[in-house]
Amino acid sequence: MRAGNIYQFKHMSQFHNVANFNKHKEVFLQRNPDLFTHSEFIAFEVLSQYSVVVPGVANAKIGTLVSACSPKQGGISRATFVRMLRKAKKAGIIQTYKTYRSSGGFSHNIFVFQSFDATCDTQMTQCENQEIAYDSKESAVQSTEETEKLFINLKNKDLNIRQEKEVQPLHDDNQLLSKDLDYTFVPNTVPNIFIHTVKPFFDRADEIYTFWQKALLAYKKFNFDTPLEHMTTIVIEAFKTTVFHYKHRNIKTTFVQYYYGTLSAMLSAEKRREYAQHGVKPRYNWLDV
Structure with missing residues (x-):
């Protein structure tokens, strides 16, 4: 037409x-x-x-x-x-x-x-x-991009954000689709405390895993000496902060973009603290600008 x-x-x-x-x-x-x-x-x-x-x-x-x-x-x-x-x-x-x-x-x-x-x-x-x-x-x-994968569902819960994802059918129509897997199927590389924090809002395995992968992406930008698994409290705090601002309608982008930006800012502050503890001045210090 x-x-x-x-x-x-x-x-x-x-x-x-x-x-x-x-x-x-x-x-x-x-x-x-x-x-x-x-x-x-x-x-x-x-x-x-x-x-x-x-x-x-x-x-x-x-x-x-x-x-x-x-x-x-x-x-x-x-x-x-x-x-x-x-x-x-x-x-x-x-x-x-x-x-x-x-x-x-x-x-x-x-x-x-x-x-x-x-x-x-x-x-x-x-x-x-x-x-x-x-x-x-x-x-x-x-x-199929990230901004189209998350959507808001306010029907059954005060806050229940889910990820919308076009899932390609498997060769066998009777096989289990990834969207059918709940939080118990999240890989063991994701800390349990993070899973239990996220699952009241995102209870699908691929949704929770996506948030942890975003955390890994943000973490890798700063070359930390500390493993990400030992910084889970920061990741959880970033997620809770995003939920808070979502409920107050302060998010102008998507939920996942806000979460990633919030976590990046928190990790940046943590990196500056790490430099201070070791007495090393970073090559770029915003305090000197």
């Missing part, structure tokens, strides 16, 4: 007018009150607002829609928006279509809300081969 003006896709609308579109949407939400988390509901409402020029049809980029969520209670992440789309498509209320530029490559997406029989109590289903919408080829690659 070629990219174009929103009116080019008018034939895809399934609603007579905006009022008819809103009615179907509200009935859907009433029938699925627990489908979306608070952040996902914000994403769903913003997408709905972008679907009134042609009732039930929007042609905005995901990045544009995420930015439009910013004024609403602190905004949302791109991962949250993608997760909302996945749930909405599975429930049958939204279908997405990719468009292409005349010069080649992906352009904006088309989001089409689906009409349904409001008197029917059975839940709608969606084609299993429906693709996940992306802004472009570059976006498809970026979706």
